[in-house]
Amino acid sequence: MTASISIQHVSHDFGTFRALDDINLEIEAGEYIVLLGPSGCGKTTLLSTLGGFIAPGAGSVSIGGRDMTGVAPAKRPTTTMFQDYALFPHMSLRDNVGFGPRMAGTPKAQRNAKADELLDLVGLKDAALKRPYALSGGQRQRVALARSLAVDPDVLLLDEPLGALDLKLRRAMQDELKQIQRKVGTTFVHVTHDQEEAMAIADRIVVMNGGKIEDCGPPDRIYRKPGSLFSAGFMGEMNRIKGTVRGARIETALGTISAPGGTPNGEVALCLRPEQIGTAKGDWDMGPARIIDAAFFGTHFRCHLAPEAAPEMALIAHLPPGARPEAGSMVSLSADPADLSIFEAQP
Structure with a gap:
């Protein structure tokens, strides 16, 4: 089962605090959408609105073409999976997974067969008779996922489902979630x-801030060509360089480059990812810079640098693992202007 979602002009206030501000979003059936943003940005409120736990102050939500206004959570074609798996400790894994179908009146043999099928899907069929206490955190997460899918929801809502797992297990579960979906x-x-996590699993990422959607698109586009200055700064590390557009040129402390067509005159922020700054000769010669420190990350050295032309400007660059940069040494930096994301400067 699967369904599309249409969110139209949804707003919601908690007292004087605006949690959602005119949200518009179309989700295709079968998509894996990730709502991403800092605490308080509205992402959990939006998820709760989809699940029917919050009635929005304005706007509408449709699932599968059906208006969900006034439809209770239990009557919606959705299931929510929370960070706290909330498995029943006295029940076997089979009975935990089959609990939803049991409440719906499904005969025991049928619901047990369905539970075994879903436990097999998450790699735990042989553990069907075990209790949750006998499982690792990752295994309990898989059981919670199987239980959520047992009621055949059109839409599965996941609220920070991997937040309680350690880094290695979280990464493994990201791959599994995507495969199961x-x-x-x-x-x-x-x-x-x-x-x-968002980049690892999403078909599209929805970046939220202050109750609004800042950016929406495939992970690679969101990362490489963010749609807003906030999105650029939130999605991983970003170097921000001040510039001034004068006609067809952008003047910076690190040299002058051509301005893309349509760039308005005035103050701008030029954004470059650390891996987009290198030491090989490029179209934008940023000049020499002193290495402040360098840390080895396996695939690269993460370096803090102070450009000679603007020592107060701190840059971060990812240099090749064979570079062996040393603190205090000088390197010549360059970049490709095509990699730049350019935004109007903000106060």
Whole structure:
């Protein structure tokens, strides 16, 4: 089962605080959507609105073409999976997964067969008779996912489902979640504040800030060509360089480059990812810079640098693992202007 979602002009206030501000979003059936943003940005409020736990102050939500206004959570074609798995400790895994169908009146043999099928999907069929206490955190997470899918939801809502797992297990579960979503075809809407997690699993990322959607698109576009200055800064590390547009040129402390067509005159912020700054000769010669410090991350050295032309400007660059940069040494920096994201400067 799967369904599309249409969110039209949804707003919601908690007293004087505007949690959602005119949200418009179309989600295709079978998409894996991640709502990403800092605490308080509105992502969990939006998820709760989809699940029917919050009635928005304005706007509408449709699922599968059906208006959900006034439809109770239990009557919606949605299931919510929370960070706290809330498994029943006295029940076997089979009975935990089959609990939803049991409440719906499904005969025991049928619901047990369905539970075994879903436990097999998450790699735990052989553990069907175990209790939750005998499982690791990752295994309990898989059981919670199987239980959520047992009621055949059109849309699965996931609220920080991996937040309680350690880094290695979280990364493994990201891969598994994506694979399972592909197999079942259900629409997934997943809330997280972890940018890396969002990029690993999403078909599209919805970046939220202050109750609004700042950016929306595939992970690679969101990362490489963010749609707003906030999105650029929130999605991983970003170097921000001040510039002034004068006609066809952008003047910076690190040299002058051509301005893309349509760039308005005035103060701008030029954004470059650390991996987009290198030491090989490029179209934008940024001049020499002193290495302040360098840390090895396996695939690269993460370096803090002070450009000679603007020592007060702190840059971060990812240099090749064989570079062996040393603190205090000088390197010549360059970049490709095509990699730049350019935004109007903000106060």
